[in-house]
Amino acid sequence: MSSLRTLLCGLVFALTAQQAQAEDPFLNTVAGCVGRLSAQMEHHWLFHDKPTAQIETQRAHMLDILEALTTHQNARSVLSTRIAAKLAHASLLTRAAFSHDPKSMAWARAQSDRQLALCSTITLAAHRAPQEKQMTVSDASTEQKTVNQRAVQVKQ
Numbered sequence: 001m002s003s004l005r006t007l008l009c010g011l012v013f014a015l016t017a018q019q020a021q022a023e024d025p026f027l028n029t030v031a032g033c034v035g036r037l038s039a040q041m042e043h044h045w046l047f048h049d050k051p052t053a054q055i056e057t058q059r060a061h062m063l064d065i066l067e068a069l070t071t072h073q074n075a076r077s078v079l080s081t082r083i084a085a086k087l088a089h090a091s092l093l094t095r096a097a098f099s100h101d102p103k104s105m106a107w108a109r110a111q112s113d114r115q116l117a118l119c120s121t122i123t124l125a126a127h128r129a130p131q132e133k134q135m136t137v138s139d140a141s142t143e144q145k146t147v148n149q150r151a152v153q154v155k156q
Helices: 002-019 025-046 053-069 075-098 102-120 147-155
Strands: 136-138 144-146
Touching (some): 025 102
């Protein structure tokens, strides 16, 4: 009888979780990204040789966006989406790190990278390598100026 009750509770939870999805696809995407970045950050903590500063910064930016989008009415669905995405991403990372099948590891790593790349497109912060050159534009005098210098000149 106990297993039947557990199955029934699981079914009820699954049905309510499906109904709890927010109607805003952008909100779902941001909530999912926060969950994925949380799992990625914890995975980086597990493997001490991986840097976490960029992931932590990106997660902080996503949390700011999510906080702005979350209301009292959709808070439950946002949390549900975050948890589901975190569990799914943690599963991918576990498979990528500990699977015995090289094809499975590569697939999981590719899926994880693809999901994180989607999250990177949402934030406005540039994630560039330090050696990368700054984007430049040329004005009428053909002198190269950075975008910020050009913006100041236009503003004046």
